[in-house]
Amino acid sequence: MADRYPIGGNRGEEPMKALEFSRKPARYAAAMIAGALRPGAGAAVGPLRLRDLDEPELPAEGWVTLRPRLAGICGSDLSTIDGHSSRYFEPIVSFPFVPGHEVVGDLDDGSRAVLIPVLHCEIRGIAPVCSGCASGDVNRCERISFGHLEPGLQTGFCEDTGGGWSEVMVAHPAQLVAVPDELSDEAAVMVEPTACAVHAADVATRALDGSDGPVVVIGAGTLGLLTIAAVSAALPAGRPIITGARYPHQKRWATELGATTVVSPDELNGAVRLATRSMKLGKDHGSGQLAGGAPVVVDCVGSEASLAQALEVVAPGGTILVVGMPSTVSLDLTGLWHREVALRGVYAYRREDFDTALQLVARKDLDRLVSATYPLNRYEDAIVHAADAGRRGAVKIAFDLRKS
Numbered sequence: 001m002a003d004r005y006p007i008g009g010n011r012g013e014e015p016m017k018a019l020e021f022s023r024k025p026a027r028y029a030a031a032m033i034a035g036a037l038r039p040g041a042g043a044a045v046g047p048l049r050l051r052d053l054d055e056p057e058l059p060a061e062g063w064v065t066l067r068p069r070l071a072g073i074c075g076s077d078l079s080t081i082d083g084h085s086s087r088y089f090e091p092i093v094s095f096p097f098v099p100g101h102e103v104v105g106d107l108d109d110g111s112r113a114v115l116i117p118v119l120h121c122e123i124r125g126i127a128p129v130c131s132g133c134a135s136g137d138v139n140r141c142e143r144i145s146f147g148h149l150e151p152g153l154q155t156g157f158c159e160d161t162g163g164g165w166s167e168v169m170v171a172h173p174a175q176l177v178a179v180p181d182e183l184s185d186e187a188a189v190m191v192e193p194t195a196c197a198v199h200a201a202d203v204a205t206r207a208l209d210g211s212d213g214p215v216v217v218i219g220a221g222t223l224g225l226l227t228i229a230a231v232s233a234a235l236p237a238g239r240p241i242i243t244g245a246r247y248p249h250q251k252r253w254a255t256e257l258g259a260t261t262v263v264s265p266d267e268l269n270g271a272v273r274l275a276t277r278s279m280k281l282g283k284d285h286g287s288g289q290l291a292g293g294a295p296v297v298v299d300c301v302g303s304e305a306s307l308a309q310a311l312e313v314v315a316p317g318g319t320i321l322v323v324g325m326p327s328t329v330s331l332d333l334t335g336l337w338h339r340e341v342a343l344r345g346v347y348a349y350r351r352e353d354f355d356t357a358l359q360l361v362a363r364k365d366l367d368r369l370v371s372a373t374y375p376l377n378r379y380e381d382a383i384v385h386a387a388d389a390g391r392r393g394a395v396k397i398a399f400d401l402r403k404s
Contacts, residue, residue, distance in 0.1 A: 015052035015053055015054060015055075016052070016053055016054075016055050016166060016167040016168045017050065017051075017052065017053075017166065017167050017376050017377075018050075018051060018053045018098045018162070018163075018165065018166030018167065018376075019048055019049070019050055019051075019098060019099060019100075019165040019166065019376060019379055020048070020049055020050075020051045020053065020096050020097070020098055021047050021048050021080065021081075021095070021096060021097055021098070021099055022047045022049070022095060022096040023047070023095035023096065024047040027045065027046050027047040028046060028047055028083050029083070030042075030045040030046060031043075031045055031046025031047070031081060031082055031083040032082065032083030032084065033083075034046070034082070035081070035082025035083055035084060036082075038384075039078070039082060039384075039387035039388055040078065040081070040082065040383045040384035040385075040386065040387030040388060041082070041384065042081045042082035042083055042383075043081050043379060043380045043383035043384065044380050046081055046082075046083065048081055048099075048379070048383075050376055050377060050379060053098075053166070055168045056160065056161065056162040056168065056169060056170050057170075058170055059148055059149055059160050059161070059170065060125055060148055062172070062173060063170050063171065063172055063173075064107060064108065064170065064171055064172075064173065064176075065107070065108055065168060065169075065170060065171075066103070066105040066106070066107060066113065066115065066168075066169050066170065066171045066176070067105050067106045067107075067167065067168055067169075067401070068100070068103050068104070068105040068164045068165075068166065068167070068168075068169065068399075068401045069104050069105050069106060069112070069185050069189075069400075069401055069402055070103075070104050070185045070186065070188070070189040070370075070373065070398045070399065070400055070401070070402075071100040071102060071103045071104075071163075071164030071165055071189070071398060071399045071401065072100075072102030072103075072164075072189050072190075072192070072193065072396055072397070072398045072399075073102075073382060073383065073386040073396075073397050073398060073399070074101070074102055074193060074222070074223075075221070075222075075223065075302075075324065075325060076325050077099050077100070077156075077386075078383065078386060078387050079325065079327065080099070081099075081383055082387070084327055085327065086326075086327045086328060089153070089157070091145060091151065092144050092145055092151050092152065092153045092157075093151060093152060093153070093157045093158070094150035094151045094152055094157075094158055094159040094160070095159060096159060097152070097156070097157055097158055097159050097163060098156070098162045098163035098164075098165055098166045098169070099156050099157070099163050099164070099165050100156045100163035100164025100165035100166070100169075100399070101115065101117035101154050101155050101156035101157075101163065101164060101192065102115075102164065102189055102192040102193055102398070103115040103117075103155075103163075103164035103169070103189070103192070104179060104185050104188035104189045104191070105164070105169070105401075107176070111178060111179075112178075112179040112185075112188065113171075113176040113177060113178055113179060114176070114177045114179055114188050114189075114191045114192060114354065114358075115155060115164070115171060115175055115176065115177075115192065116174070116175045116176070116177060116192075116195075116349075116351065116354060117154035117155040117156055117175065117192070118138050118139055118141065118153070118154055118175075118348055118349075119141075119144055119149060119152050119153065119154060119155060119158060119161070120132075120133050120138035120141035120143075120144070121133040121138075121141055121143055121147070122138075122172070122174050123147075123149070123172040123174055123175060124143060124144075124146060124147025124148060124149050125147045125148045126143050126146060126147045130142040130143050136350055136351070136352075137350060138350065138351065139199075139347050139348035139349060139350065140347075149161070154348075155169070155171070155175070164399070165376065165379075165399055166376075166401075167401060177191070177354045177355075177358070179191075180358070180362075182362075183358070183361070183362060184367050185402075186367035186370040187361050187362065187365075187366060187367035188361075189370065189396075189398055190226075190361050190366045190367060190369060190370065190396065191354060191357045191358055191361055192354075192357075193222055193223060193226055193396075194226050194229075194230065194357035194360055194361050194366060195348075195349040195353040195354045195356075195357040196223065196226070196323065196348060196349055196353075197223065197226035197227040197229065197230040197231075197323075197357075198230045198234075198349065198353040198356045198357050198360065199346060199348065199349040199350065199353045200227050200230065200231075200298055200300075200321060200323045200346045201227065201230035201231045201233070201234040201235075202234065202353070203321055203344070203346050204231055204234075204296050204298055204321060205231075205234050205235060207295070207296045207319040207321065207342075207344075208235075208295055208296055209295075211295040211296075213240075213275075213276060213294055213295040213296075213315065214239070214240035214241065214242050214260075214261075214272070214275050214276065214294050214295075215231055215235070215239065215240070215241050215242070215294065215295075215296050215297075215298065216241075216242045216243070216268070216272055216294040216296070216297040216298065216310075216313055216314075217231065217241060217242070217243040217259070217298045217300060218243070218244060218265075218268070218297065218298065218299045218300060218301055218306045218309060218310055219243075219244075219299065219300035219301040219306060219324060220243055220244070220245035220246065220247075220250035220251070220253070220254050220300075220390075221250075221300070221301075221389065221390060221395070222369065222389075222395050222396050223300045223323060223324055224243065224245075224250075224254075224300035224301070224324075225250070225253050225254060225257055225369065225395065226257075226366070226369075227298055227300050227323060228241060228243060228254055228257045228258050228259050229257040229258055229360060229364050229366065230360060231258070231298070232257065232258025232259075233258070233360055233363075233364075239260075240260050240261065240275055241258060241259045241260050241261070242259070242260070242261040242262075242263075242268070242271050242272055242275060242294070243259045243261070243262055243263075243268075244262075244263055244264060244265035244266075244267065244268035244271075245262055245263075245264070245265075246264065246265055246390060247390050247391065247393065248393075249393045249395075250390065253369070253395065257364065261275065265309075268309065268313065269288040269290065269309070269312055269313055272290065272293060272294055272313040273290055273292075275294075276290070276292045276293055276294060276315070277292065278290040278291050278292030278293055279291040279292070288309070288312040288313075289312050289335065290312060290313055292315055292316075293312075293313050293314045293315035293316070293318060294313055294314060294315055294318060295314075295315050295317075295318045295319070296314075296318060296319050296321065297310045297313060297314045297318065297319070297320045297321070298321045298323055298346075299320060299321065299322050299323060299324055300323050300324045301324040302322055302323075302324030302325050302326035302327070303324075303326070303329070304329040304330060304331065306324070307320075307322070307326070307329060307331055308331060308332075311331070311332075311333075311335050311336060311341065312335075314339075314341050315339075316339040316340060316341070317339070317340050317341070318339075318341055318342070319341070319342040319343075319344060320341060320342070320343045320344070321344055321345075321346045322343065322344065322345050322346060323346045369395040369396045370395075370396045370398060371389065371393075371394035371395050371396060371397060372385060372394060372397050372398075373397070373398045373399065373400035374397070374398075374399055374400065375399070375400060375401075376399055376401070379399070382397055382399060385397050
């Protein structure tokens with residue numbers, strides 16, 4: 001490891017508060033059991049604990065201190081806390097880490113910044129950079145376990161950087177996006193997830209390739225709603241956007257943010273069939289498989305059920321975009337093979353997606369999606385609320401470090 005650059009003279013004298021996730025297999029197993037019984041329950045029994053920690057040291061010259069104001073709780077955080085995340089991540093996460101990658105915070109010069117959490121070549125001090133970084137696709141960086149940082153695909157999963165669920169973290173200048181004065185903290189904390197949605201909308205637009213069929217968005221949680229907003233903004237007015245939403249508030253938000261047809265999840269196949277003038281395959285009227293379908297389906301959930309439904313409603317030769325982080329699933333891919341369907345992952349964002357996200361957050365007043373905030377010492381309540389947001393009429397839950 002490279003030499004460290006201490007933050008300041010007070011380091012170690014006044015420890016900061018932070019939520020730390022440690023490598024403790026027994027607690028992780030307990031979280032897996034508890035999370036299966038009640039989403040979010042892993043926070044109470046798992047490896048996540050509120051601790052007094054020394055402020056993180058600057059990994060290299062030029063890095064800066066970021067003091068979080070608001071830090072969101074996202075689906076990947078919940079999956080980790082409840083023990084449901086894939087073992088794929090084990091080589092590219094370093095322990096113990098402080099979670100939190102949806103962050104708006106204060107810099108030492110008094111300005112506010114939003115964090116771009118991807119830890120790519122430039123941030124790791126690697127030269128020459130990999131092919132993904134050279135093309136601007138930093139989300140495809142090939143070297144997230146190398147350089148002068150411990151492994152970590154993003155800030156919030158890396159031991160060296162700290163994370164947003166704390167009073168102090170560190171960041172490379174390339175990770176920071178200035179927040180305009182007129183943008184509230186609540187709006188700014190929505191920029192990172194909105195950048196994910198902007199990237200998904202860009203990929204969806206290119207996947208349409210001139211087709212005039214509808215775009216289907218599966219899922220109406222935070223990511224699904226933001227994707228609806230981003231797709232609606234990216235496509236010409238009048239383009240059909242069909243989504244399935246489980247709860248009344250999700251249906252209201254989906255309509256307001258640009259969906260043209262909003263139905264319950266079990267009605268989605270019928271809505272796509274009607275919009276595309278498709279027929280059901282086979283004589284079994286209980287089957288959801290369509291003879292036609294939508295040219296692009298965006299899965300913002302990533303579950304076994306959502307992916308199976310995506311395969312049912314996508315058109316032959318169409319594209320399924322997996323935006324919601326999946327885990328281990330079991331799927332019948334015969335239809336994907338037979339109908340020549342493309343299944344593509346959509347991870348994170350490019351730097352320019354944050355500029356578009358800032359504009360979209362302001363134009364659509366997406367700060368309204370922040371439903372509740374909690375201080376760090378109520379982290380168990382916050383995690384349970386986030387995990388059960390849909391049923392409780394909420395969208396985005398965040399930690400408020402202004403209350404700490």
